[in-house]
Amino acid sequence: MTALWIAVAVASAGCAALKFSGYLVPSAVLQRPDLQHVLEALPVALLSALIAVSTFGSGHQLRLDSRAAGLVAAILLVVLRAPFVVVVAVACAVAAAAHALAGA
Amino acid sequence: MALDSDRRRIALRALAIGVSVAPFGLSFGAVAISGGFSVLQICVLSLVLFSGASQFALVSIAGGGGGLASAVSTALLLGLRNGLYGARVNALLRPRRWRRLLTAQVTIDESTAMAVSENDAELSRWAFWVTAASVYVFWNIATLAGALVGRGLGSPATIGLDAAGPAAFAALLRPRLTHPRQLAVALTAAALAIATSSFLPIGLPVIVGGLVALAVLLVRR
Numbered sequence: 001m002t003a004l005w006i007a008v009a010v011a012s013a014g015c016a017a018l019k020f021s022g023y024l025v026p027s028a029v030l031q032r033p034d035l036q037h038v039l040e041a042l043p044v045a046l047l048s049a050l051i052a053v054s055t056f057g058s059g060h061q062l063r064l065d066s067r068a069a070g071l072v073a074a075i076l077l078v079v080l081r082a083p084f085v086v087v088v089a090v091a092c093a094v095a096a097a098a099h100a101l102a103g104a
Numbered sequence: 105m106a107l108d109s110d111r112r113r114i115a116l117r118a119l120a121i122g123v124s125v126a127p128f129g130l131s132f133g134a135v136a137i138s139g140g141f142s143v144l145q146i147c148v149l150s151l152v153l154f155s156g157a158s159q160f161a162l163v164s165i166a167g168g169g170g171g172l173a174s175a176v177s178t179a180l181l182l183g184l185r186n187g188l189y190g191a192r193v194n195a196l197l198r199p200r201r202w203r204r205l206l207t208a209q210v211t212i213d214e215s216t217a218m219a220v221s222e223n224d225a226e227l228s229r230w231a232f233w234v235t236a237a238s239v240y241v242f243w244n245i246a247t248l249a250g251a252l253v254g255r256g257l258g259s260p261a262t263i264g265l266d267a268a269g270p271a272a273f274a275a276l277l278r279p280r281l282t283h284p285r286q287l288a289v290a291l292t293a294a295a296l297a298i299a300t301s302s303f304l305p306i307g308l309p310v311i312v313g314g315l316v317a318l319a320v321l322l323v324r325r
Contacts, residue, residue, distance in 0.1 A: 007172040008145045011162050012152035014176070015183035019155075020208040022190015023199070030191040034321055039188050040280075041289050041317035043157065046182055047277040048290035049297035049313025054164050055270040057301050057309075070267025071274065078278045085127035091271035096264030 066102060070095030107226070114218070114231045121214050122238030125156070126246040128275075131268045132160055133250020138260045139167020143251045150247040154240065155212055157276050158182040161310070164269045170307025178310050189216040196220065196228050210236035285323065292316045 022030065029035070055071045056062045074091040082090075129150070136146045141163055149159050158179040165175035190211045196219055199207040219232035260266040281287050297313035304312065 003172055004141060004145060004166070007162065007166060007176050008141075008148055008153075011158065011176045011179040012149060014180045015153045015155055015158050015186070016209060018180065018183045019186045019190055019211050020205065022187040022192075022211065023194045023204050023208050025187070025191065027191045027195060030188055036188065037320045038317050039185055041286065041320045042314060043182055043185055044277065044280045044286045044289050045293035045317040046161070046178060046310060046314040047157065047273045047280070048293045049310045049316075050161055050164060050178070051270050051273045051277065052294035052297045052313070053301060053310055054168060054273065055267075056298060057168060057306075059169055059306060060302055062298065062301065066261060066264070067267045067270060070264060071270045074267070074271035074274045078274050081278075084124060084272075084275050087275045088127060088131050088268055088271045091267045092264035094264065095267030096262065099261050099264065 066095045066098035069098035110224075110227055111230055114222070114227065115234050118218065118231070118234040118238040121218070121235055122242035125214070125239050126242045128156055128272060129243045129246025130250035130253070131265075131272055132156065132163070133247045133252075134254030134257065134265060135160070135167065135250075135260075135268050135272075136163040137251050137254035138257070138265055139163045141166075141251075143248070143255070146251045147244070147248055150244045153179070153183075154209065154243070155183055155186060156243070157273075160269065160272055160276075164273075165307045165310060168306065170310075171305050174305065174307025174311060178307070178314070181311065181314055186211055189213070192216060193219055193232060196225070197232060207232075210240060212236075212239065214239050285320065289316050289320065292319070 051071065055067045056064065070091040073094040074087050077087045077090055133146055137143070149162070153159055161182055162175045162179040165178055166172060190208055193207065193211050193216055197207060215232050215236040218235040219228045222228040222231045257263055257265065277290065281290065293313035293316040296316060297309040300312050301309040
């Protein structure tokens with residue numbers, strides 16, 4: 001079994017278990033305001049960190065390249081509440097154009 | 105009957121939600137292929153893990169050269185919120201025995217939101233299941249299609265696919281920024297992830313950024 005398969009298996013089983021945990025843990029525990037606030041803020045923090053790293057990260061280095069142009073387009077469209085398909089398609093097109101321009 | 109027209113209204117919305125996740129599935133499949141995952145691995149993720157944000161995070165970090173432990177941990181941390189949804193759906197639907205497992209497996213953002221938005225218990229149940237079925241079918245077909253198409257695509261940077269991850273994460277983030285506090289969390293997390301990326305193992309800065317979520321406890325006091 002390759003490392004990638006182990007990652008797929010552990011993430012899949014783990015996420016399935018987390019979904020099921022909501023049905024087992026007494027709801028009084030999950031309804032604690034502190035816990036709810038942290039659980040609501042967690043995806044916000046993780047997604048934002050993911051945006052930063054997947055846009056500017058390149059191994060251990062930071063790099064300003066065509067991905068940043070794509071992200072700027074995506075943020076504009078997201079703020080304008082464009083549908084998902086438009087956000088991703090335009091972001092990719094802008095990044096591809098920026099890449100072509102930078103390479104030319 | 106009023107109930108029938110309600111059911112139809114809900115089913116149409118569920119169909120629309122299913123269609124709307126398809127482009128997300130397509131881009132996930134293509135990004136996962138470019139990140140080195142096989143078509144079969146991608147299908148297993150969509151069939152079993154079945155949670156868009158966690159799946160995208162996993163392939164984005166692993167594909168970016170990150171440690172698999174960081175990639176898996178981030179996917180699990182993003183999956184934690186589904187536990188919270190589970191508690192809400194459990195209170196509404198009260199599934200029993202084997203139905204519990206099945207219900208839990210399809211407890212995601214979309215099915216939960218549709219279930220809690222209905223006031224009638226019967227309609228809640230209907231909304232949960234038609235949304236779950238619609239999203240499950242569209243998500244899995246789109247993922248497979250994205251993976252197959254992705255195999256024939258050129259280098260990610262040339263076609264702009266390297267911007268698909270950031271764009272998808274931005275689209276997922278936007279509806280969660282409901283409060284200035286959330287925006288502060290988002291900006292701090294991004295800054296912390298960037299600041300630590302030069303010296304921490306690849307992938308770990310995302311988790312460090314995620315820990316900013318704990319700061320909401322301090323702010324509330």
